[in-house]
Amino acid sequence: MSAVKIIAYIAAAILILFGVLLLVGASDPTGGGGGWLLVGVILIAIAFGLIWFAARRPAGGQATNVTLNIDLPGNVQMDSLKCKSCGGTLTSENIKMVAGAPVVTCPYCNSTYQLTEEPKW
Numbered sequence: 001m002s003a004v005k006i007i008a009y010i011a012a013a014i015l016i017l018f019g020v021l022l023l024v025g026a027s028d029p030t031g032g033g034g035g036w037l038l039v040g041v042i043l044i045a046i047a048f049g050l051i052w053f054a055a056r057r058p059a060g061g062q063a064t065n066v067t068l069n070i071d072l073p074g075n076v077q078m079d080s081l082k083c084k085s086c087g088g089t090l091t092s093e094n095i096k097m098v099a100g101a102p103v104v105t106c107p108y109c110n111s112t113y114q115l116t117e118e119p120k121w
């Protein structure tokens with residue numbers, strides 16, 4: 001929650017408190033009467049306006065873009081990456097991260113498999 005929202009909610013709570021106190025005080029025969037009643041209603045209306053303003057204000061302000069870079073295991077040459085099923089040439093657009101693992105979808109035969117690192121020995 002942003003600082004503006006917190007301040008708006010605290011100010012609204014204070015205004016509602018004083019507005020209710022003024023409304024209660026206006027009901028006393030020796031109290032302020034109509035003037036206190038009017039000020040109490042105005043304070044409560046301003047408080048609800050602040051709550052409405054704070055609730056409508058976006059939290060972050062701007063959208064956050066997340067970029068995921070795929071680090072392929074081992075010495076993978078992208079120009080020589082071939083599909084295991086049909087032998088078609090694969091590009092970096094054919095590799096997606098699924099559950100934390102690189103998964104290849106072949107655009108030619110539509111087969112899907114996980115990239116695994118071959119043993120070095």
